[in-house]
Amino acid sequence: xxxxLFFILSTMTILSAxxxxxxxxxxxxxxxxxxxxxxxxxxxxxxxxxxxxITHVIVYAGAIMVLxxxxxxxxxxxxxxxxxxxxxxxxxxxxxAGMLFVTLLASIxxxxxxxxxxxxxxxxxxxxxxxxxxxxxxxxxxxxxxxLFLSAMIGAVLLxxxxxx
Amino acid sequence: xxxxxxxxxxxxxxxxxxxxxxxxxxxxxxxxxxxxILMCIELMLNSVNLLLVAFSAYSGNxxxxxxxxxxxxxxAAEVAVGLALLISxxxxxxxxxxxxxxxxxx
Numbered sequence: 001x002x003x004x005l006f007f008i009l010s011t012m013t014i015l016s017a018x019x020x021x022x023x024x025x026x027x028x029x030x031x032x033x034x035x036x037x038x039x040x041x042x043x044x045x046x047x048x049x050x051x052x053x054i055t056h057v058i059v060y061a062g063a064i065m066v067l068x069x070x071x072x073x074x075x076x077x078x079x080x081x082x083x084x085x086x087x088x089x090x091x092x093x094x095x096x097a098g099m100l101f102v103t104l105l106a107s108i109x110x111x112x113x114x115x116x117x118x119x120x121x122x123x124x125x126x127x128x129x130x131x132x133x134x135x136x137x138x139x140x141x142x143x144x145x146x147x148l149f150l151s152a153m154i155g156a157v158l159l160x161x162x163x164x165x
Numbered sequence: 166x167x168x169x170x171x172x173x174x175x176x177x178x179x180x181x182x183x184x185x186x187x188x189x190x191x192x193x194x195x196x197x198x199x200x201x202i203l204m205c206i207e208l209m210l211n212s213v214n215l216l217l218v219a220f221s222a223y224s225g226n227x228x229x230x231x232x233x234x235x236x237x238x239x240x241a242a243e244v245a246v247g248l249a250l251l252i253s254x255x256x257x258x259x260x261x262x263x264x265x266x267x268x269x270x271x
Binding site for chain 1: 172173175176177178179180181183184185186187188189190191192194195196197198200201203204205207208211214215218219221222223224225227228230231233234235237238239240241242243244245246248249250251252253255256261
């Protein structure tokens with residue numbers, strides 16, 4: 001059952017990721033990336049990380065992709081603004097990514113992982129447990145990330161503001 | 166159902182996220198539109214997130230999930246600044262093609 005779910009989710013993830021890379025319309029890229037993020041949220045639920053799945057949907061599909069969508073619409077990008085790279089560069093890119101894949105696969109093959117099995121469903125991924133970890137062991141990074149957010153917000157507003165001249 | 170949940174080996178998650186990461190790398194090398202390149206970077210971040218969650222779930226330790234939470238925070242900040250930069254670039258040169266931005270090239 002969970003193997004079947006894993007296969008369905010993985011196929012959808014990989015297909016939508018490929019669409020992101022190969023489609024010529026930026027709007028289709030954004031939409032298929034949203035599909036990809038939803039399937040990754042499905043993987044999180046399969047791994048008993050419910051809190052992260054919800055956060056992932058809210059943050060990625062809800063906030064980040066809307067930002068992308070607005071930018072694509074704001075800049076009025078369509079397929080004719082998208083000139084593909086030259087054939088030689090495309091072949092080089094494909095070969096480089098394929099080599100990286102082969103290298104990573106070889107290093108996975110060479111490692112011995114040990115016997116890990118998924119523990120039975122517990123409350124480890126629930127908001128209560130993760131929140132407790134976040135506010136006790138990881139309190140300082142949590143507070144610092146708020147400063148990071150504030151600076152990113154100010155930076156984004158300053159950068160995107162139209163200059164008066 | 167609980168017995169069935171044991172059946173997905175950890176290796177499969179390794180392969181899946183390796184493949185996703187390589188698709189992301191390929192997109193960065195393959196495309197010229199800066200927005201698509203940013204999206205491919207998101208794809209790579211997500212493949213790493215998936216692997217972290219898988220390791221954390223299989224080892225029964227929730228530290229990995231907290232890390233993923235922080236990676237999401239950083240990704241959101243990165244996207245906000247990156248898209249602001251892109252809009253600013255688009256205003257100045259009228260396109261998001263990275264091959265036009267060659268002033269700093271040697």
